[in-house]
Amino acid sequence: MRRFVPALLLGLLTAGPAGAQDTHAVPYGSWKQLMINSPPCLTPREAWEGGNQECTAADYDAWLADIRHWRQERRIRIGYDAARYDDPRLAWTRTSFVQTQMMVEDRYFYDPVAGRYTVDRYLDDLTARFGGIDAVLLWPDYPNMGIDDRxxxxQVANLPGGLTAVKAMVADFHRRGVRVLLPMMMWDQGTRAPARPWPQAIADLAREIGIDGINGDTQDGVPLAFSLAADKAGNPLAFQPEGVMADEAVAWDLMSWGQYTFTPVPKVDRYKWLETRHMVNISDRWARDKTDDLHYAFFNGVGWEAWENVWGIWNGISARDGEAMRRVATLERGLAPLLSSPDWQPFYPTLANGVFASRWPGADGRVAWTLINRNDHALDQAVLAVPAQPALRYFDLYHGVELTPRHQGDQLLLAFPVEAQGFGAVLALPGAPDSATAALMGRMKAMTAVNLSNLPRAWAPLPQRLVDIPATAPAAEAPPGMVEIPAGDFTFRVQGLEIEGGTAAGVDVAYPWEESPRRHHEHRLSLPRFFIDRFPVTNADFKRFLDASGYHPKDDRNFLKDWKGGTYPAGWDDRPVTWVSQEDARAYAAWAGKRLPHEWEWQYAAQGPDGRRYPWGDVWRDDAVPVPERGRLSRPPDVVGAHPAGASPFGVQDLVGAVWQWTDEYQDEHTRAAILRGGSPYQPQGSIWYFPQAYRNDQHGKLLLMAPSRDRSALVGFRCVKDAG
Incomplete structure (x- = not known):
């Protein structure tokens, strides 16, 4: 022991502050844990830094021995048990190379007019654009969760059609060979408490609808208790934490996300190295260019998260990246058994600077190399040198052609072209290609006839349109219950309260005078005179509408959910009506000869021409709004007019903190969203991820829309406007 301590200290000193007892290549701490460093000689160095160091065979052999030793020792330290990887029911994870994170509100996935899920349309689009997917992560929660206490x-049970329809939708994905995951949010401790412990509740839901896995949102490893609960429920699940997990968790979390800091020289994924059957899906949601993601994935023999609809913000994949994804996924699926090889050799030496390779030997004598070109220029030269073995034939799998090796001493040199920032794959076979390999080569040859550099890489946000609100018949004076808003000029200044996205193009919405969506908006407007309801529409108002019109929505799940027997609870006459969709609100407005307000009309009625922060002034007043509700269950709205101190300069009341209020709707090709104004009393605690309140006049909420049944909420109501003559 006395001799060990100085040796350990020496190792720490030589390895630097990120060094570890059992390796020089695997840094410890925070996000560094995800990756294993390359051989030091591969790191480019400028002349003033001493210049590049030539890598020798001894350098590589020492590095490979070091990380192999680390893996062997690490498995002993964590008591590694590979039983879950041996379970054939979970073997699908090893080929789940392309996973999409899909917002359930995506318009390619659900048709609210027909009232049905359109799984085939969604999958056909992905197949056309980048070759299809192996798994889908259905996302029904954030950013809408927290609008009420659900x-x-x-959130899953309230998807259109309920759990019966969800189960059928999952079966539609399975029919197309796509596995289905849902997220779990252990930060969700502010809404309604579940009736069972979370592991059991998650397992029971997964069994009922037939899904295959769970993504652990924001979790640094999904605890073993969740896997055990799923096993007990008779439906083993693949768990996929988002964050850095302890090495022990590799034994039961068969998948993970890779959220890397990319470097010119790639790195080795720590979890893939610990267990080569572990599947990583690289997630880089905001990147406009996916080259780094695909390079790191192909080098490590893992997958990626094809994530375009990011919380209702479209970050579409370019044509160049889509085609690169198609090619890489085709190769990985074709080489899948080899990409789990326990004898994987990352950083197999290459003959070209900036080209990095992994060697994947199989038990049947086959060997594959996956290569990436990190250079901005193309190459056509000898790239690999391999020991001469007369029995082997070599194929440029990326281009689908056989190679003619050149002898050099006891080695064979393999030359083939590699595109700029492109990919390569070589396959060595102890004979002729079998039918599957021949078919793969045929597909790749046809696929690579066009160079990736000839495809567009430009990114642009999706065009977005404001849904028209038809004008009403004009009124000469304020109808009963309405307030006149005089004509006037004002500066419409507002920002969206999306939790993520920063100020990137595509965040929030695009007003008619803007060329693209953005978070911060300012525009000088001249508004004609109009009338607006003094209070939100109440239960009594809405009951009169129903009695007079006979209105009943086609999609009626959750419609007036807190009413019983066709009417509202006793004493609720003057409370704002809720559990009404935007469509329900529009129907009421049309019956009343009114319409929903444009957002800028709502804001002008709330602030007047002076730009005040709140309807009553620039300083917050507790007596001007309902008392906040910070418990786990939301309460019914206060009666209208209960907080007269909150009136606007024009006398409009209950604008802030009463109920969220429907205004405009925006659409692009993939997303529908409503702008909500005013906020509500409900403030679920314990997480920053809940739907943020928008109490100020210069703030709005953006609620993603899917179907009336799901859009309805306990805390969303509305008020109407009428045009003036």
Whole structure:
């Protein structure tokens, strides 16, 4: 022991502050844990840094021995058990190379007019654009969760058609060979508490609808208790934490996300190295260019998260990246058994600077190399040198052609072209290609006839349109219950309160005078005179509408959910009506000869021409709004007019903190969203991820829309406007 301590200290000193007892290549701490460093000689160095160091065979052999030793020792330290990887029911994870994270509100996935899921349309689009997917992560929760007290289980149960329709939708994905995951949010401790412990609740839901896995949102490893609960429920699940997990968790979390800091020289994924059957899906949601993601994935023999609809913000994949994804996925699926090889050799030496390779030997004598070109220029030269073995034939799998090796001493030199920032794959076979390999080569040859550099890489946000609100018949004076808003000029200044996205193009919405969506908006407007309801529409108002019109929505799940027997609870006459969709609100407005307000009309009625922060002034007043509700359950709205101190300069009341209020709707090709104004009393605690309140006049909420049944909420109501003559 006395001799060990100085040796350990020496190792720490030589390895630097990120060094570790059992390796010089695997840094410890925070996000560094995800990756294993390359051989030091591969790191480019400028002349003033001493210049590049030539890598020798001894350098590589020492590095490979070091990380192999680390893996062997690490498995002993964590008591590694590979039983879950041996379970054939979970073997699908090893080929789940392309996973999409899909917002359930995506318009390619659900048709609210027909009232049905359109799984085939969604999958056909992905197949056309980048070759299809192996798994889908359905996302029904954030950013809408927290608008009321529905928890993450309720979000699934409240999808259109309920759990019966969800189960059928999952079966549609399975029919197309696509596995289905849902997220779990252990930060969801502010909404309605579940009736059972979370592991059991998640397992029971997964069994009922037939899904295959769970993504652990924001989790640094999904605890073993969740796997055990799924096993007990008779439906083993693949768990996929988002964050850095302890090495022990590799034994039961068969998948993970890779959220890397990319470097010119790639790195080796720590979890893939610990267990080569572990599947990583690289997630880089905001990147406009996916080259780094695909390079790191192909080098490590893992997959990626094809994530375009990011919380209702479209970050579409370019044509160049889509085609690169198609090619890489085709190769990985074709080489899948080899890409789990326990004898994987990352950083197999290459003959070209900036080209990095992994060698994947199989037990049947086959060997594959996956290569990436990190250079901005193309190459056509000898790239690999391999020991001469007369029995082997070599194929440029990327281009689908056989190679003619050149002898050099006891080695064979393999030359083939590699595109700029492109990919390569070589396959060595102890004979002729079998039918599957021949078919793969045929597909790749046809696929690579066009160079990736000839495809567009430009990114642009999706065009977005404001849904028209038809004008009403004009009124000469304020109808009963309405307030006149005089004509006037004002500066319409507002920002969206999306939690993520920063100020990137595509965040929030695009007003008619803007060329693209953005978070911060300012525009000088001249508004004609109009009338607006003094209070939100009440239960009594809405009951009169129903009695007079006979209105009943086609999609009626959750319609007036808090009413019983066709009417509202006793004493609720003057409370704002809720559990009404935007479509329900529009129907009421049309019956009343009114319409929903444009957002800028709502804001002008709330602030007047002076730009005040709140309807009553620039300083917050507790007496001007309902008392906040910070418990796990939301309460009914206060009666209208209960907080007269909150009136606007024009006398409009209950604008802030009463109920969220429907205004405009925006659409692009993939997303529908409503702008909500005013906020509500409900403030679920314990997480920053809940739907943020928008109490100020210069703030709005953006609620993603899917179907009336799901859009309805306990805390969303509305008020109407009428045009003036």
């Amino acid at each position: 928890n993450q289980l309720d």
